[in-house]
Amino acid sequence: METALYLPVKRFLEKLGFTVKGEVGGCDLVALSGDDPPIVVIGELKQSFNLELVLQAVDRASAADEVWLAARLSLRGKGRESDARYRNLCRRLGFGMLAVTGSGSVEVIVKPPTSAPRRDPKKRSQLVAEHTRRIGDPAMGGSTRAPIMTAYRQQALACASALSAGPQRVRDLRAHFPDAGKILLHNVYGWFDRAERGIYVLTDAGRAALKRWPQQPVDLAARATAAE
Numbered sequence: 098m099e100t101a102l103y104l105p106v107k108r109f110l111e112k113l114g115f116t117v118k119g120e121v122g123g124c125d126l127v128a129l130s131g132d133d134p135p136i137v138v139i140g141e142l143k144q145s146f147n148l149e150l151v152l153q154a155v156d157r158a159s160a161a162d163e164v165w166l167a168a169r170l171s172l173r174g175k176g177r178e179s180d181a182r183y184r185n186l187c188r189r190l191g192f193g194m195l196a197v198t199g200s201g202s203v204e205v206i207v208k209p210p211t212s213a214p215r216r217d218p219k220k221r222s223q224l225v226a227e228h229t230r231r232i233g234d235p236a237m238g239g240s241t242r243a244p245i246m247t248a249y250r251q252q253a254l255a256c257a258s259a260l261s262a263g264p265q266r267v268r269d270l271r272a273h274f275p276d277a278g279k280i281l282l283h284n285v286y287g288w289f290d291r292a293e294r295g296i297y298v299l300t301d302a303g304r305a306a307l308k309r310w311p312q313q314p315v316d317l318a319a320r321a322t323a324a325e
Contacts, residue, residue: 099125099142099239102197106140106167107238109195109203118231119238120245122224124157126238129228137221138163142239145169146177146194154192159217160224163193163209170196170204178206246310253280257288258312260299264292 103126107117115128115138130136139161143150146168154164166187170178177183178196184207187194193209230248244250256277259270270277281289281297288303 099144100237101239102142102144102167102169103238105197105201105203106142106165106195107234110138110140110165116228118228118234118236120236120240121228121231122160122220124224127224127228129225135225136162137224138165139224140165140167140195140238143168145171146183151186151190151192155190158191160220164191165193165195165209167195167197167203170198172199249280249285252276253286253288254306254310254312256280257299257303257307260289260297261304261307264296264298267295267297270297 103119107119107126110117110126110128115130115136117126117128119126121127124139125142126140128138128140130138137160139154139157141150141153141157141164143153143166146166150166150168154166158164168176168178170176178194184194187207191210192207194206196204196206198204227248231246232248232251235246235251252274256270256274259265259273267278267281270281274280281291284290286302286306288300288306289297290300292298
């Protein structure tokens with residue numbers, strides 16, 4: 098599974114000073130530096146180096162300053178990581194290559210260039226915004242079957258947790274969760290029901306979601322203030 102590669106690559110990038118989160122904007126991982134504006138690094142994971150991994154990186158490249166391809170190091174050293182044609186292709190495209198060993202260490206096969214053109218500022222800014230808004234790193238990079246814990250889902254779960262104690266007024270929820278009004282109104286997941294004007298309750302689907310994703314008390318407004 099690609100998820101087995103995520104933690105070694107995450108630790109590798111963290112040692113370089115990046116904050117790493119998995120499954121952001123369709124990317125297996127996104128890492129941000131502490132600069133302003135931050136350096137945006139996208140990582141794509143596969144069990145082996147192949148053409149599909151390169152094509153994924155090509156699709157992501159317009160939103161990143163650096164793109165790293167990461168795969169498991171072949172047992173006999175005869176995988177694509179030892180193919181000069183594959184390495185040269187990555188160099189020409191401006192991609193880095195990381196090989197994850199069986200012990201979980203990471204070897205740098207190809208370094209990306211020190212700077213790359215930013216071809217799509219909008220897409221890049223969307224990645225930065227989603228990365229920044231997420232609390233912690235709730236999604237393991239390389240996941241394909243489980244629902245992705247996006248920042249929006251985190252906020253919806255926080256609202257559901259607050260409503261689990263009983264009906265709440267939107268204005269009271271908004272004091273702790275700034276986007277509560279929009280989340281309750283659109284009700285994307287079917288977790289909320291309007292009891293009367295301005296007052297919402299939790300549905301059975303919402304209670305089931307809290308059992309699946311137990312929540313700690315979170316004050317998103319306070320977090321946002323602290324981050325400023």
